Amino acid sequence: MKRLIVILGAFSMMLLAGCTVGPKYTRPNVPNAPVDAFKETDGWKPAQPSDQFLRGNWWEMFGDPELNTLETQLTVSNQDLKMANARFVEARAMVHFNRAAQFPTISTAPGIESLRDSGNAPYLPATKTTEDFVLPFDVSYELDVWGRVRRTVSASREEAQATAGDLATVNLSLHAELAYDYFELRSADAQKKLLDDTAKTYHDALQLTVNRFEGGAAPKSDVAQAQTQLQATMVQDTDIAVQRAQFEHAIAILIGKPPAAFSLSASPLNLAPPDISAGLPSQLLERRPDIAAAERRVAEANDQIGIARAAYYPTVTLSASAGFEGDSITNWLTWPSRFWAVGPSMAQTLFDGGRRRATSTAARANYDATVANYRESTLTAFQQVEDNLVALRVLSQEAQQQKEATVSAQESLQIFTDRYIGGADPYLQVLTAQTIALQNERNDVDILRRRMDASVLLIKALGGGWTASELPKTAELR
Secondary structure, X not given: OHHHHHHHHHHHHHHHHHOOOOOXXXXXXXXXXXXXXXXXXXXXXXXXXXXXXXXXXXXHHHOOHHHXXXXXXXXXXXHHHHHHHHXXXXXXXXXXXXXXXXXXXXXXXXXXXXXXXXXXXXXXXXXXXXEEEEEEEEEEEEEOOOOHHHHHHXXXXXXXXXXXXXXXXXXXXXXXXXXXXXXXXXXXXXXHHHHHHHHHHHHHHHHHHHHHHHOOOOOHHHHHHHHHHHHHHHHHHHHHXXXXXXXXXXXXXXXXXXXXXOOOOOOOOOOOOOOOOOOOHHHHHHHOHHHHHHHHHHHHHHHHHHHHHHOOOOEEEEEEEEEEEEOOOOOOOOHHHEEEEEEEEEEOOOOOOOHHHHHHHHHHHHHHHHHHHHHHHHXXXXXXXXXXXXXXXXXXXXXXXXXXXXXXXXXXXXXXXHHHHOOOOOHHHHHHHHHHHHHHHHHHHHHHHHHHHHHHHHHHHOOOOOOHHHOOOHHHHO
């Protein structure tokens, strides 16, 4: 009967384990955004169909095989990516660690001991030597009456999901950084090719001026001016090498190689920015891994409030011990040598100087901070998308205007050159036209660079084709 009472009592307490203290989680509201379109998509036609490009290896949409190769190498060899992946594995392991608290702890400490009593000990008339053979098994199980353990497991799962979002964010950022640096490098190649060609043209112009000077058709000042123009252009040409080398070194680090072991042959930027669909603002919250990670940490902070509140309630533990104990090896494991003990215990903190109240206040403050961070992340995401949409829209118009300006500058240069050869204009007019033409050609290259960079940054701002459905599910983290 006593055993039955103990079993029924333990079972009744286990039924109470369904209670969970603390607030129920609901996703916080975020600042309202237009549902149908971004502000800066007005007047800018996105690609059709709307979402076909931002899937998987998004960099392939640029159509550059060398960029594709580099991005693949980054996925395999980048150290920051490996570190982020290790953090996710660590967070996943903590789920299993905390989940272990939902099961009993079973331990054993077998021992063999020989004991000789002192002959001078009080109340012992004679010296005696005894043997003690013990094989105990101890079971301890905390009844999750108030949901503390369940909250802890839930919080660790949410942290693992948030860490998976962090991994996706690092992955997206690194691939975007590589594409950005790659286009900057190719732009430097285009600038250098332009300056190389210009220097050759200026060299020919210098030779023409020297010939005219030697023939008495031009003053010495024309030669000096042509020489200065050529040398100034050669200085710009040489300076490009510093910028190019720095981007090449950055790419080497991103793909996990020392700069000395990596090089890219020159290839001027000649790609066109791809058409990118921004999708709907209402979809952005599901497409940004950093926003998903921030939201999961809000849920984790909500669980921490429940854990802090559970500390106000008593801890109920069911313990049991059983085993065999004998005075010789022959009777150690016999049935009469058995022993057992079972019973619940309860622990309640009566006074802690306000520690639990402070912990609860801190948990609530941390929740408020994570909510603010989540909302700020959404605002930043909308800003980044709008910034790059307007950059692409305006730069597209600017590229057309610049193209027309470059054509006009080239025509002007040709006219002034012909007039100088014919003796109708001084060489200063040619120098001015050369400077204007070169500046416009460099602007052409620079605008294309900015358009390619804005395309990469827009893809990054849109999440690179990632969706919140790629976060590991709760079942996967068990």
